[in-house]
Amino acid sequence: MARRFDPITIEILWRRLISIVDESDAAVARTAFSSLLRDAHDYTCMFTDSRGRELAQGTLATPGQSGAMALGIKRLVQGLPAESFRPGDVYITNDPWALAGHLNDVCVLSPIFYRARLAAFTACILHHSDIGGRVASDNREVFEEGLFIPLVKLYDAGQINQGVLDMIRANVRTPDQVNGDIRSQIAANHVCAQQVVRMLEEYGLADLDDLADEIIGRSERSIRASIARTPSGVYRSEGVVEQVEGQPDVRIRCVVTIEGSDITIDLSGSSPQVDWGGNVVYNFTYAYVHMAVKSIFDPEIPNNDGITAPIRLIAPEGTVLNCRHPAAVAARMQIGHFVTEVIYRALAKALPERVVAAGGGTPATMQMFYGRHGDGRAFHTVLIRGGGLGAGATRDGEGSFIFPANGANTPVEILESDSPLIVERRELLPDTGGPGKQRGALGRREVFRVPDDAYAPQPPVSLAIQSGRFRLPPEGLFGGQPGARAQFLVNGKPGNPYGLTQLRPGDTIVMDAAGGGGYGEPRERDREALARDLREGKVSPENARRDYGGA
DSSP, X not given: OOOOOOHHHHHHHHHHHHHHHHHHHHHHHHHOOSHHHHTTOOEEEEEEETTOOEEEEOTTOOHHHHHHHHHHHXXXXXXXXXXXXXXXXXXXXXXXXTTTSSTTEEEEEEEEEETTEEEXXXXXXXEOSOOOSOOSTTOSBGGGSSOOOOSEEEEETTEEOHHHHHHHHTTSSOHHHHHHHHHHHHHHHHHHHHHHHHHHHHHTOSOSHHHHHHHHHHHHHHHHHHHHTSOOEEEEEEXXXXXXXXXXXXXXXXXXXXXXXXXXXXXXXXXXXXXXXTOOOHXXXXXXXXXXXXXXXXXXXXXXXXXXXXXXXXXXXXXXXSOOTTBOOTTTHHHHTHHHHHHHHHHTTTSGGGOBOOOTTSSOEEEEEEEEOTTSOEEEEEEEEXXXXXXXXXXXXXXXXXXXXXXXXXXXXXXHHHSSOEEEEEEEETTOSOOSSBOOOOEEEEEEEOOOSTTOOXXXXXXXXXXXXXXXXXXXXXXXXOOOXXXXXXXXXXXXXXXXXXXXXXXXXXXEEOOOOOBSXXXXXXXXXXXXXXXXXXXXXXXXXXXHSOO
């Protein structure tokens, strides 16, 4: 018979679960080699019950990884015979269609055994800065984008498969960094497994299945109750995502149907898959659909398999939101991040107080610099940057956030220690937040220089960018105005943000992130708030008169 848990015990055990997964998360932060992991936190740790159902994820998990990972791990676990797992096994894969959508997201998966019985699974996905290949958004096929690792055993019953590690090292530019980061993932899984076993011993549990039933069931009931409080109906929206120059823009069509406590997200009619790296696999679309629904309806409940139960996703195969192999997918965030925004827009009339206007951090800006130091040492570093957050019903957009993803803006000092580049300026830009009753957050500028002195790198330094909003700005809501567009300049002239840029010593690039969209009519803005904007330099006097009708 299934074991039952009273509310107090459930709360104690839930907090124990979160402390366990956060401890494994901290193990990555302490041991990872790449600054993208240590400082930008572009990774996710989680564990499941013995059936592969997500039970808990790290507090700082990234939605695109965690949602895709939860679905992918359940399918991987349920697709393998239970008897195939043994103590000491460690699996590795970066199959985009199986997990988080591009080759850089490498997953390490481990079964957890307790008293010779399969009790749970633990997994860690890291965005590896370097996975080989041609680092650019304009690749045509996944084969150009780096090393493709199918699901294989990295450890078989505790014995390392050195051939797998050797294969990975032979296909990347910075093998010591990549190898170190993989070992960091293994360590995180080991920490999680140890602590899960300790918890099972302390509470007399054979596995996590009964506890998972209780937690997952409570989460499902909670989110269903919140959905049921929303008027049933059909809500529609459409979003346009700019494409590479010379190609038609991508359209995301969304129909949200609410029937009682069930919600259907239908993305039929969205553009067909494209011939560059913005294609999105089903799992990644699934992740940002669930992120949107949870954040609107019940943001405080635990993230686990239960929150997915009321949601039905329709994303036809062959579209840009459910692409077929071997589509290029490295820059999947350039389109995938817009899924949440389009769902927000569809539900804005039904739930105006729970949504925000479009933000300049959708998509996040990812800059990949690689080359060789002056002494010949290879470097490969990745920066993640946000933009201005869109305004909401009761507050201005503030800060330079990576939204709807959940990464951190990499510190300037880290870039300068990882590479020969110099950051000359980093600042917020006045008049870039969308005017509105609530104002969008300001956009952000960074200026990078390739030194031409004794610290100059060997030319060229390659730069690949994954970003957007260069032509189509973040939209406002309910009369709010758009934020300012993004901008990419090379030596003062517009650069190509979709291809590879080759830099030489002395070159300077400017990267402006977009500002957030405004919410509500600008002329309804509180006069005191507008005066504060003027004092703080967020809005210039001339734009205050033009957009807000004077100070």
